[in-house]
Amino acid sequence: MTDNAMSEAAMLISLRDITLPVEAAGGLGADIAATVGLAGVLALIIAGMLRLFSMRRRVAVPPLRGQFLAIREMPDDARRVALLHLLRQAQPEHYAAIKGALYQPEGGVDIATLEAEVARLV
Template sequence: MTDQAMSEAAMLISLRDITLPVDAAGGLGADIAATVGLAGILALIIAGMFRLFSMRRPAAASPLRGQLFAIREMPDDARRIALLHLLRQAQPERYAVIKCALYQPGGGVDIDTLEAEVARLV
């Protein structure tokens, strides 16, 4: 190197001599690894978008809530039967447990317990 500044023409000529290598470092293996990595990231983004759009949204109002309010206006015998029907529809496994107590001499489960069971579903 010299201490003298290069002329503009000499500088432009020296810039034209710069050539980049045809193959990148790592060759074909690096290209494949970069492609697989970018495809993986894109797949994760697409899967996240599908999950976001396919998530269930909570219902605005439960249909059981309206039925429960209507049941509260009924007489006790009809109310007990309606609550048992709702419980059988919504939670058949819990209804199976309560069903055994229905035929006991004491009358089985009281209305307040049934109403609490159904109210937990709402």
């Protein structure tokens, strides 16, 4: 800076607006690339939000002992089904071995046997 005052003409010249070129560098291709890039980022954000909100929440499963005690108070038909579900949840390989017997005419696996198998797990 100088200690001398600027003349009025010099001050007016320095206050002129800055003029930008009509067409930016890169032209139409750069504009399209920027638009596609921003749209892609926006699509990723929306997809992430949709995935976050659509994910299934894990339901807390009560411990086997609590389930087994609750099953003991059920009627026989409901108890058989509940014991089979519990056995399938706890030991899928053992359930797969006995599931063929479930559809036999004599009723499949006995309730006492199922209770013994599930009690062994608890």
